[in-house]
Amino acid sequence: MNASTRLRVVVTGATGNVGTSVVRALAAASEVGSVLGVARRLPGLDLPGVGWAAVDLSEDGDEPRLAQYVADADAVVHLAWRFQPTHDPVKTWRTNVLGTVRVCDAVAAARVPALVCASSVGAYSPGPESGAPVSEAWPTHGWPGAAYSREKAYVERVLDTFERDHPQTRVVRMRPAFLFKEEAASEQRRIFAGRFLPGQLVRPDLLPVLPEPAGLRFQVLHTDDAADAYARAVLRDVRGAFNLAAEPVVDAALLGELFKARPVRVPAGAVRGALAAAWHLRIAPASPGLFDLLRHIPVMATDRAREELDWRPEATSVEALEAFLRGVRSGAGGDTAPLAGRRVA
Numbered sequence: 001m002n003a004s005t006r007l008r009v010v011v012t013g014a015t016g017n018v019g020t021s022v023v024r025a026l027a028a029a030s031e032v033g034s035v036l037g038v039a040r041r042l043p044g045l046d047l048p049g050v051g052w053a054a055v056d057l058s059e060d061g062d063e064p065r066l067a068q069y070v071a072d073a074d075a076v077v078h079l080a081w082r083f084q085p086t087h088d089p090v091k092t093w094r095t096n097v098l099g100t101v102r103v104c105d106a107v108a109a110a111r112v113p114a115l116v117c118a119s120s121v122g123a124y125s126p127g128p129e130s131g132a133p134v135s136e137a138w139p140t141h142g143w144p145g146a147a148y149s150r151e152k153a154y155v156e157r158v159l160d161t162f163e164r165d166h167p168q169t170r171v172v173r174m175r176p177a178f179l180f181k182e183e184a185a186s187e188q189r190r191i192f193a194g195r196f197l198p199g200q201l202v203r204p205d206l207l208p209v210l211p212e213p214a215g216l217r218f219q220v221l222h223t224d225d226a227a228d229a230y231a232r233a234v235l236r237d238v239r240g241a242f243n244l245a246a247e248p249v250v251d252a253a254l255l256g257e258l259f260k261a262r263p264v265r266v267p268a269g270a271v272r273g274a275l276a277a278a279w280h281l282r283i284a285p286a287s288p289g290l291f292d293l294l295r296h297i298p299v300m301a302t303d304r305a306r307e308e309l310d311w312r313p314e315a316t317s318v319e320a321l322e323a324f325l326r327g328v329r330s331g332a333g334g335d336t337a338p339l340a341g342r343r344v345a
Helices: 017-027 060-070 089-110 147-165 182-192 223-235 252-259 268-280 288-296 303-308 317-330
Strands: 007-012 032-039 050-054 075-078 114-118 170-176 178-180 209-213 220-222 240-244 262-266
Touching: 007 017, 007 223, 017 032, 017 182, 017 223, 032 060, 060 089, 075 089, 075 223, 089 114, 089 147, 114 147, 114 223, 147 170, 147 288, 170 223, 178 182, 178 223, 178 317, 182 317, 209 252, 209 268, 220 223, 220 317, 223 240, 240 303, 252 262, 252 317, 262 268, 268 288
Parallel strands: 007 032, 007 075, 032 050, 075 114, 114 170, 170 240, 178 220, 209 262
Antiparallel strands: none
16 A cells, blocks of 8 residues: 555544554554544644644534544544543533534544444443343443443434434444553543542552452453554444453452452442442542443443454453553553543552
């Protein structure tokens, strides 16, 4: 492939956990000639073949600039997402839902050939009582008690309409499990546990017992492996949804081994009550709805990604969690505003 036929790819939300990995994966692909990373705040990253542009997808006045950047793109990867403030769901809605609508409008106006959009395991309706893995055909109505899940489910409906009205654009929806990498640990600590969680508290030797809410079971994936799947979705002629997760499924026994602690069964209601109190007092940023979502999300089957994208995660779920824990303890971060590192001793 010569330089004139190499792809121009635009990535929104390019400075966060997923975005930084996706930008690097695309920039490393021989089929890609240039990558434009779009974010609210310009980063300090200097990567070969990667340019940067500032756009706030929650603002009405930024549509002309977004349209300018999307024009002549061969593909748009839409990752922009705002997790906080959890006490102001209107603010997150403006970025997450209305921002997605603005991206879809820009893609439609420019007749971009491909749109790869970040969905999530959180878009799925509660899984079957049997616990059997679900395919991409499982309903995506989310869990109504969690703003994150409601917004992801609504974005799925936005994409349904976009696909119907713009069949000329190839639409791909990526539905990853929880994504971790060492570089994003400080960001994720701020989002889910708050700014002042001491890193030493996640040392295995300080946790002789591990509280186990009944039925806790979920999947994770290293962010770089998810980025590889995104790049493959850009480069291959595929459409539709893809579940992304690594093995093994995470449960209390696995977490006990990871922390070298003994799982102790605790009532889910007691855990939720403690989280709700901390959230209402603004001690913890994660809402109790996220805990409810964690207890109801299904386990995903990843056969389609393995077959159609020829995708295999390099890291196990345990390795992804170990990377996150190393990052929390060291205050790891990156050269972007969302990934700024900070050690809390």
